[in-house]
Amino acid sequence: MSGEPLVQVEELTRVYDVSKPWLNRVIERSPRQLLTAAADVTFAIDRNETLALVGESGSGKSTVAKMVVGLVPPTTGEVVIDGVSMTHPKQQAARQRLRRRIQMIFQDPFASLNPRWRVDDIIAEPLRAFRLVKGRREQKARVAELLGVVGLHPADGRKYPHEFSGGQRQRVAIARALSSQPEFIVCDEPTSALDVSVQAQILNLMRDLQAQFGLTYLFISHNLAVVRHMANRIGVMYLGRLVEVAPARELFVAPRHPYTRMLLDAVPDLDLSGRRRKPVEGEIPNPINPPSGCPFHPRCPYAFERCRAERPALIAAGPAFVACHAIEEGRIGPGVGLLGRAIDPVPAAS
């Protein structure tokens, strides 16, 4: 295959109109209110790679995931998967063929499986929709094989979703996602609803499947440790924008953006190393009225005039990309990450 990335996301933006109804606006003379859920999000995912998006609630990571698979149309910007645009009207036919190769796993396995369908039928639905099997017998064999792949028993197919635990349901959801032999799977918080020991089973399974089928993942999570375990590269989102994109190890060894540092500091320390946690100030602002300039400046310890006035763009800083004026001007170097290794100062971008 060619060396170009499988998934390319260009300046993806999604704006929701959250205004009051027209009559209220007229009577109360209130203006339209727009909520920017995601703004200018640009990234690419290589084949067989896992890109993770992390951020707190309201940072826009799920919105990006939905736009990438086409569940939510972007306001502006474009998603191109294997050379096919997800929005371009002329590529309708190519897009239909592409659908089979993209799948999604959702957060809540209690809501994402139809409670009235047997597991057999749930897993077979993509097979039928894409006409991937001929006849009942072949379908049955394929479903049994898929159940085996995710660690369930073929006989489990006769059961209904309520007969399974949360972890087993997520296995069913994964089997359904795999049934159309996709290349690219978007995983939106796939383990957030699960207990840690079950989460470990699901994460291990997802890594095994990636190796076995050569899958590409876009992995959405709020849990930094999970992301660390799963991703090759990590994008950190804040108020709808990517503030840092870095190789996974780099992000934890030398976090650059002040928000990334803050997030890492906030993770509870299981090693009891006595690492002092910096008290984090403030909370995510309201996305309806985001701060001017850099969205993080009200909470940032390094904020100065320019941060309030001008929005920083993503610039290269070592192996990472960071949207921060202080980094760009070389006022702050990369932070000392969790492995305690400070690395050489960032070359200031021209």
Next chain:
Amino acid sequence: MTEPVLSVRNLRVEFPTRRGTLTAVDDVSFDIMPGEVLGVVGESGAGKSMTGNAVIGLLEPPGRIASGAVFLKGQRIDKLPPDAMRRIRGKRIGMVFQDPLTSLDPLYRIGDQLIETITTHARVSTGVARARAVSLLAEAGIPAPEARIDNYPHQFSGGMRQRVVLALALAAEPELVIADEPTTALDVSVQAQIIALLKRLCTQHGVAVMLITHDMGVIAETADRVAVMYAGRIAEIGPVREVIKSPFHPYTRGLMGSIPSLDSEADRLVQIPGSMPRLTAIPPGCAFNPRCPHVFARCVLERPSLLPLGRSQAACWLYDDEAAGVADIAEAAP
């Protein structure tokens, strides 16, 4: 020796159902000393919240305490009439729940809720109570408490609301605070703030805390001792450092290994096969035996009780014949 603030002895909580009696909490005993934070950790269905609810007398019917006893500063409280129990709740035991939006009344200003709590449990005038409410809010880190006291709960963000709930829990100067998943609904950065606040407030007021959570990270940051629960029983209890760094019970080991860590390069997480048994089907003997890598004949037949192991205690037959058992498991450990 000082007297424990809370003493739970052989607590057993049962739910009679049409298909027989379910035992949600089975023979649980622990103490919490003054000023101590006891973490209670476990996966969903392990009985940790049920234990907390039993202590404060808020079991949902038909759930009931079938046997055992709960002592608050030596006074038995599990058999008190509802009226007496209500006076203890709020006054002597403060409570913090997971969702701050449901523990605050949306129709009342937070000031009214704080003042009501203070005047119910202490004989003070409304003016004094209001002044005290303002200082509590200030202590809880609410900016401009004089102005914010007249706001309604919906005017606060999630983190701020949980601060109000903490202030409310401490309003009547309780001896014990039971915090049930206080940070689960919050984002990591806010979670860190609330944990720090809970710990600081409780140290300042000398309050003992029972911290119920599924998050080992929160326990590591906050608790002095930790009880690990599995299928309604305590599998292991001991000082936080011991339980996290050198767990004895195979379940605790699996649990610790299954948590992805920020600085490990491991390709695979430790994985405990299977899942926690449903309450209708708890296996005989040790409840963990079907998933345990070290299971042997005795585990299936006899239920282990907590055995002292250094400063910890673990309910596992591997340690019964201590010398041999410890050497064995040390070798088998990853």
